[in-house]
Amino acid sequence: MSLSLGYYGDTAMKKIPGGGVGGGYDVPNGVDIRGRYDEEFAKILTKDALMFVAELQREFRNHVRYAMECRKEAKMRYNSGGLPGFDPATRHVREGDWVCAEVPPAVADRRVEITGPVERKMIINALNSGAKVFMADFEDALSPTWENLMRGQVNLKDAVNGTISFQDKARNRVYKLNDQTAKLFVRPRGWHLPESHIFIDGEPAIGCLVDFGLYFYHNHAAFRKAQGQGYGPFFYLPKMENSREARIWNNVFERAENMAGIEKGSIRATVLIETLPAVFQMDEILYELRDHSVGLNCGRWDYIFSYVKTFQAHPDRLLPDRVLVGMGQHFMRSYSDLLIRTCHRRGVHAMGGMAAQIPIRDDPAANKAALELVKKDKLREVRAGHDGTWAAHPGLIPPIMEVFNNNMDDKPNLIKTMKREDAANITEEDLLQIPRGVRTMEGLRLNTRVGIQYLAAWLTGTGSVPLYNLMEDAATAEISRVQNWQWLKYGVELDGDGLGVRVGTELFGKVVEEEMARIEREVGSEKFKKGMYKEACKIFSRQCTAPVLDDFLTLNAYNHIVVHHPRGPSKL
Numbered sequence: 339m340s341l342s343l344g345y346y347g348d349t350a351m352k353k354i355p356g357g358g359v360g361g362g363y364d365v366p367n368g369v370d371i372r373g374r375y376d377e378e379f380a381k382i383l384t385k386d387a388l389m390f391v392a393e394l395q396r397e398f399r400n401h402v403r404y405a406m407e408c409r410k411e412a413k414m415r416y417n418s419g420g421l422p423g424f425d426p427a428t429r430h431v432r433e434g435d436w437v438c439a440e441v442p443p444a445v446a447d448r449r450v451e452i453t454g455p456v457e458r459k460m461i462i463n464a465l466n467s468g469a470k471v472f473m474a475d476f477e478d479a480l481s482p483t484w485e486n487l488m489r490g491q492v493n494l495k496d497a498v499n500g501t502i503s504f505q506d507k508a509r510n511r512v513y514k515l516n517d518q519t520a521k522l523f524v525r526p527r528g529w530h531l532p533e534s535h536i537f538i539d540g541e542p543a544i545g546c547l548v549d550f551g552l553y554f555y556h557n558h559a560a561f562r563k564a565q566g567q568g569y570g571p572f573f574y575l576p577k578m579e580n581s582r583e584a585r586i587w588n589n590v591f592e593r594a595e596n597m598a599g600i601e602k603g604s605i606r607a608t609v610l611i612e613t614l615p616a617v618f619q620m621d622e623i624l625y626e627l628r629d630h631s632v633g634l635n636c637g638r639w640d641y642i643f644s645y646v647k648t649f650q651a652h653p654d655r656l657l658p659d660r661v662l663v664g665m666g667q668h669f670m671r672s673y674s675d676l677l678i679r680t681c682h683r684r685g686v687h688a689m690g691g692m693a694a695q696i697p698i699r700d701d702p703a704a705n706k707a708a709l710e711l712v713k714k715d716k717l718r719e720v721r722a723g724h725d726g727t728w729a730a731h732p733g734l735i736p737p738i739m740e741v742f743n744n745n746m747d748d749k750p751n752l753i754k755t756m757k758r759e760d761a762a763n764i765t766e767e768d769l770l771q772i773p774r775g776v777r778t779m780e781g782l783r784l785n786t787r788v789g790i791q792y793l794a795a796w797l798t799g800t801g802s803v804p805l806y807n808l809m810e811d812a813a814t815a816e817i818s819r820v821q822n823w824q825w826l827k828y829g830v831e832l833d834g835d836g837l838g839v840r841v842g843t844e845l846f847g848k849v850v851e852e853e854m855a856r857i858e859r860e861v862g863s864e865k866f867k868k869g870m871y872k873e874a875c876k877i878f879s880r881q882c883t884a885p886v887l888d889d890f891l892t893l894n895a896y897n898h899i900v901v902h903h904p905r906g907p908s909k910l
């Protein structure tokens with residue numbers, strides 16, 4: 339059976355004939371490369387590597403399709419009033435006395451992890467940052483253009499080989515790796531995203547299998563020798579909703595280990611718990627990946643997005659302003675506590691999440707305040723029992739490292755010492771409790787301003803940006819989009835600032851117009867004209883007012899960044 343074309347949700351994917359059309363690349367039968375030819379990319383898109391990706395796609399496409407169908411069914415249940423919860427059918431897994439394979443020595447200590455897109459200079463800076471781990475991102479922090487994806491693969495190959503360098507001509511500076519570098523993890527895209535520059539048997543490739551397959555194929559041997567002490571490569575796995583999706587990854591890993599002729603359990607991955615349904619599946623996800631797991635991570639931003647998305651048809655569960663939905667909210671604290679308890683019971687890391695604050699160069703007082711917020715957040719994490727956490731910027735590594743060093747008693751992790759048995763009593767009600775707080779006009783304005791600017795950056799190939807002194811990426815932008823959608827859908831009253839107005843399309847139109855004018859003032863008219871702000875505004879406004887909520891903004895906007903060569907821009 340072949341992959342259904344409805345598979346990628348609302349994105350219309352036109353089927354093209356199969357049969358090994360390379361666009362300059364030497365491709366195996368059934369593979370068609372429609373992205374630009376580049377000599378450097380050709381070193382990644384080798385016939386053997388593409389054959390491996392094609393084999394993964396052929397073996398797993400039906401499983402992925404089924405998993406996506408199950409997501410749709412779950413959505414229908416939630417949209418008809420159902421709530422996510424623990425699955426009675428897998429009680430034996432939650433109650434069973436099993437543990438995951440032992441943590442590999444190379445990654446026993448992960449107290450501070452830096453993340454960033456697979457951009458050349460940032461990879462070098464991140465590996466040199468002093469963090470224990472660098473998560474190189476094909477996901478939230480990357481706009482998945484062909485150029486970004488393929489350059490990202492080239493960069494990672496050079497990084498694993500230790501030969502990566504970058505020359506900043508303007509600053510007369512050459513970037514190279516230090517002797518001591520962070521351990522590399524790679525985050526492929528989620529299961530839902532296609533790669534429309536590569537067709538396999540006439541259908542777009544599954545994005546994450548392209549990211550994983552090409553990276554694994556080219557780097558497994560060098561990685562295990564240089565970085566993994568016999569283990570690896572290491573991965574982060576995003577946006578899963580159910581353990582059946584983790585099972586597919588486990589099978590992909592086994593398939594890759596077989597191909598490479600390495601021991602089962604060599605590849606290790608940390609799963610982000612960043613969807614509301616997945617919080618009820620943490621044991622089950624670890625169980626599926628028990629030979630390949632190195633823990634779970636609190637992907638807090640996508641988790642908030644997922645809360646809104648899951649409850650899109652529940653007007654009694656509206657969120658307050660985005661800035662008020664922090665880790666102090668009961669549902670967020672319960673999620674982090676249960677994740678720690680679950681991971682430590684199963685013998686693996688419980689990783690904390692990303693504080694959105696970044697250093698503020700031109701305002702020392704604001705910088706100090708931002709730093710204090712980050713430290714407070716990290717202190718809460720380590721005291722709760724998280725074994726490590728994420729940093730968005732190299733400037734945050736020393737203060738975060740200090741917080742963790744001061745609270746870990748010289749141990750590499752807290753797996754054995756912070757069992758958090760108290761969290762065993764966390765209930766479905768705790769995990770679903772409605773967040774408290776007000777809804778304001780400023781909240782609506784900020785969502786709009788941030789959403790449009792993020793999309794404008796994403797459309798031009800940048801997947802993470804500093805906006806108003808915070809890190810914004812696909813996950814944080816999603817919150818802005820779905821919150822606006824929800825407030826519009828239910829005509830929410832904005833009473834937090836005493837205005838008492840209801841959100842409707844007329845008000846939203848006015849807000850969009852005023853915020854666009856503000857953006858133009860802030861970025862300057864030249865940058866505004868040259869940028870993609872108008873296009874972004876159109877897409878964002880449509881997404882916020884759509885009668886049916888789009889599943890992902892990146893999926894909905896994906897066709898805008900697909901560029902086929904030599905046949906011109908995509909008509910997909």
Ligand SMILES: CC(=O)SCCNC(=O)CCNC(=O)[C@H](O)C(C)(C)COP(=O)(O)OP(=O)(O)OC[C@H]1O[C@@H](n2cnc3c(N)ncnc32)[C@H](O)[C@@H]1OP(=O)(O)O
Nearest residue numbers: 453454460463464478479639692730731802803804809813
């Ligand atoms: C919800 C989630 O999924 S979180 C995970 C995904 N998101 C991310 O990974 C975001 C990571 N962070 C970033 O992308 C960036 O920090 C941004 C976009 C927020 C800010 O970047 P910039 O505006 O370049 O910051 P700034 O100008 O202060 O950078 C100073 C230096 O630090 C480097 N730098 C900044 N962030 C990073 C990073 N995450 N990794 C490596 N280097 C970095 C810059 O390249 C720059 O280097 P240089 O001095 O050699 O030129």
Ligand SMILES: O=CC(=O)O
Nearest residue numbers: 637638639640813
């Ligand atoms: O990927 C991390 C998140 O918070 O989302």
Ligand SMILES: [Mg+2]
Nearest residue numbers: 478637640813
């Ligand atoms: Mg995320």
